[in-house]
Amino acid sequence: xxxxxxxxxxxxxxxxxxxxxxxxxxxxxxxxxxxxxxxxxxxxxxxxxxxxxxxxxxxxxxxxxxxxxxxxxxxxxxxxxxxxxxxxxxxxxxxxxxxxxxxxxxxxxxxxxxxxxxxxxxxxxxxxxxxxxxxxxxxxxxxxxxxxxxxxxxxxxxxxxxxxxxxxxxxxxxxxxxxxxxxxxxxxxxxxxxxxxxxxxxxxxxxxxxxxxxxxxxxxxxxxxxxxxxxxxxxxxxxxxxxxxxxxxxxxxxxxxxxxxxxxxxxxxxxxxxxxxxxxxxxxxxxxxxxxxxxxxxxxxxx
Ligand SMILES: [Zn+2]
Numbered sequence: 001x002x003x004x005x006x007x008x009x010x011x012x013x014x015x016x017x018x019x020x021x022x023x024x025x026x027x028x029x030x031x032x033x034x035x036x037x038x039x040x041x042x043x044x045x046x047x048x049x050x051x052x053x054x055x056x057x058x059x060x061x062x063x064x065x066x067x068x069x070x071x072x073x074x075x076x077x078x079x080x081x082x083x084x085x086x087x088x089x090x091x092x093x094x095x096x097x098x099x100x101x102x103x104x105x106x107x108x109x110x111x112x113x114x115x116x117x118x119x120x121x122x123x124x125x126x127x128x129x130x131x132x133x134x135x136x137x138x139x140x141x142x143x144x145x146x147x148x149x150x151x152x153x154x155x156x157x158x159x160x161x162x163x164x165x166x167x168x169x170x171x172x173x174x175x176x177x178x179x180x181x182x183x184x185x186x187x188x189x190x191x192x193x194x195x196x197x198x199x200x201x202x203x204x205x206x207x208x209x210x211x212x213x214x215x216x217x218x219x220x221x222x223x224x225x226x227x228x229x230x231x232x233x234x235x236x237x238x239x240x241x242x243x244x245x246x247x248x249x250x251x252x253x254x255x256x257x258x259x260x261x262x263x264x265x266x267x268x269x270x271x272x273x274x275x276x277x278x279x280x281x282x283x284x285x286x287x288x289x290x291x292x293x294x295x296x297x298x299x300x301x302x303x
Contacts, residue, residue, distance in 0.1 A: 048093075050113065055126040058106065059189050059295035061302055062098040062125070066113065078112040079125070080104060084290050087170070087243050097244055099289030102132055102189035102202045132189035132202065139194065143277050149231045162226040162238050163246060163291040170242040171221040176299050177266055179217050179249060180283050182210035188295040204293035205248065205286035212253055212281040214272040218263045219247050219299070227255050233284075234276025237269045245299075248286035251278040 051065040064077060064086070075086040077096045086096040106129035113121045186207035192199040218239055225246070226238035235252035253273025257263060274281045287296040 050121065050123065052111075052123060052125070054124070055128055056100050057128045058100055058104050058130045058132075059102050060100050060298050061289055061294055062100055063303075064096040064098070064111075064113075065093060067093040073116050074114075076114045076117075078114055078119075080109060083114070084244070085166075087168070089170070097289050099292030099294040100127060101292050101294070102130070130189060132191060133187065134193060135186060135190045135203070136193045137199075137279075139277065139279065143279070144194075146231050146277050152231055155230050155232075158228075159226070159230070159233075160291075163288055165225045165240045165246065166244055166290065167223065167240055167242045171223075172241045172245065172303075176219045176302060177217060178300055179219055179247070179269075179285050180208050180210055180214065180272065182208040182214070182272075182283070185209045185282055188293075188297070205250070205284045206296045207282050207284050209280065209282045210272045212272055212274065214281075215268045216249055216252065216270050216272060216283055217266045218269050220245075220265045222247070222263055224257045224259050224261045224263060224269070227257050227259050227261075230276060232277045234278060235270065235273065236276075239263060239269070244290040246288040246291075247299075248284075248288065250284035250286065251275050251282060253281070 048067045053062065056062045062079075066075070066086070075094050075096075077084045077086060077098060079098055084096055084098050086094040089095045104127050106127050108124055108126050111123045111125050112119045113123070184206060186203055188203060188206055190203040192203060220239075220241050222239040222241040224237060225240045226236060226248075229235050233248075233250045235250075235255050237249045237252065237255055237257060239247045239249075241247065249269055251273050252270035252275065254271040255269075256271070257269045263269060272281050272283055278284075285296050287294050287299040
């Protein structure tokens with residue numbers, strides 16, 4: 001659940017380099033080929049090739065790859081008025097991950113690739129609107145009183161600070177795990193109504209129902225950056241997976257890790273509970289890309 005909004009502004013993406021892909025493309029079936037040319041186009045600049053999708057949905061991850069021979073330059077992407085760093089990877093050259101929040105403006109947006117702070121290339125990206133559902137919340141008086149409890153301002157500052165964590169080393173390589181098997185009770189992006197009034201922001205994660213005490217697993221290797229009790233989130237754990245990816249586990253009955261601790265993929269970080277603003281035992285799972293909340297369902301299919 002967790003009603004408070006503390007996400008940063010959104011980002012986006014575009015294009016693709018085809019040269020190395022042509023032999024593989026010939027093996028694709030016609031439908032796949034048509035899809036590829038409709039949505040992923042090559043962009044060539046003077047010095048490098050860019051690979052990026054020409055459209056992205058609200059809540060999705062926009063991934064940009066570019067080849068750039070000079071390794072001692074600062075490369076970043078400016079999208080939706082926000083600058084996001086690119087990281088040099090062994091496999092693809094430079095890579096930049098951009099989180100598109102549920103409330104990103106739909107339509108065409110310009111993305112700029114910056115080298116040492118100056119714009120080198122502009123790419124047009126279409127942000128596709130998603131019909132996020134509306135959900136009516138019913139809270140007990142006791143849980144509702146948490147919404148006005150003193151000390152919330154300080155907590156929000158602590159959470160925002162944790163979300164700004166960005167270790168330069170990537171601790172993820174293969175697929176991300178689901179933290180828990182269970183019934184999905186609320187989707188990312190839902191707009192909430194409480195006592196007949198719309199609440200600010202949107203649901204910034206996925207609610208997965210499970211019996212109290214069920215173990216919750218870390219979705220990948222990483223370092224614990226937050227493990228504490230908060231008014232709305234209840235017992236919460238946040239894990240930094242490196243290069244801008246952070247996972248968050250809310251409403252736990254018990255926290256099993258401590259800040260600074262290294263965790264492996266699949267390692268238990270806590271147990272399912274209903275602490276904070278929650279109506280029944282469940283895990284609110286949040287996924288953040290450079291502090292922007294994205295739909296966790298996309299992360300489970302990434303990279
Ligand atoms: Zn939730």
